Amino acid sequence: LLTASAAAQVPAPPPVPSPPAPPAASGRATLEVHGGMATRKLRYFTRGQRVKVTGSVRPFVPGQKVTLHVIRRGKTSKRYQAPVRRRGNRGRYSMRFTVRRRGRLRLVVKHASTPQQRSFRSASKRVEVVLWRAASGNRGIRVLLMQRRLQRLGYSTSLSGVFDSHTAYAVLAFRKANLMGESSYASQAVFNMLFRSRGAFRLRHRGPARH
Numbered sequence: 001l002l003t004a005s006a007a008a009q010v011p012a013p014p015p016v017p018s019p020p021a022p023p024a025a026s027g028r029a030t031l032e033v034h035g036g037m038a039t040r041k042l043r044y045f046t047r048g049q050r051v052k053v054t055g056s057v058r059p060f061v062p063g064q065k066v067t068l069h070v071i072r073r074g075k076t077s078k079r080y081q082a083p084v085r086r087r088g089n090r091g092r093y094s095m096r097f098t099v100r101r102r103g104r105l106r107l108v109v110k111h112a113s114t115p116q117q118r119s120f121r122s123a124s125k126r127v128e129v130v131l132w133r134a135a136s137g138n139r140g141i142r143v144l145l146m147q148r149r150l151q152r153l154g155y156s157t158s159l160s161g162v163f164d165s166h167t168a169y170a171v172l173a174f175r176k177a178n179l180m181g182e183s184s185y186a187s188q189a190v191f192n193m194l195f196r197s198r199g200a201f202r203l204r205h206r207g208p209a210r211h
Helices: 002-008 141-152 165-177 188-195
Strands: 032-034 043-046 050-058 065-072 075-083 085-087 090-098 103-111 125-130
Touching: 032 125, 043 188, 050 065, 050 103, 065 090, 075 090, 141 165, 141 188, 165 188
Parallel strands: 043 125
Antiparallel strands: 032 050, 050 090, 065 075, 065 103, 085 090, 103 125
């Protein structure tokens, strides 16, 4: 009886502490915008067009997501979320959305803090949603971007930023090749195709031949 009583008074060993959780990783992200037509400072999209946004995240931490904030006049108007997937030694994300209203937008990707990775954000990019038309005598960015896209699609035109006679012939050829009527007016329908890189002139024969 004495032996059992003495044994009952021996304190239990203290619990073994669990190892501390690893600290949350830091992070950084890039942001790239694809599609539309662009100058060095700004990328333009026509209303109703799909915008593609991609970027990388370093370091890659499994199970993380990023949110694209579409900011109009200083306020977030839309949010789109995408998972971060491993691509080599970094993470990659990709998402698409459709622009509906004209105006200037600012795009930024943010990561909300989790136990595994701290919050971070990308640098922002600006885009502008437009509804363009152009006619003979017009000049400016819309005409220059139209000329560049026409040339890329196979139509001979000047690259002056002025809607001159050479440009008028290119628009006429584009419209005739796409069954849009014989006119040199760059309508909204013409710009809608140009913004989407549609309407290229296709050679009937692959090699040298009569066309």
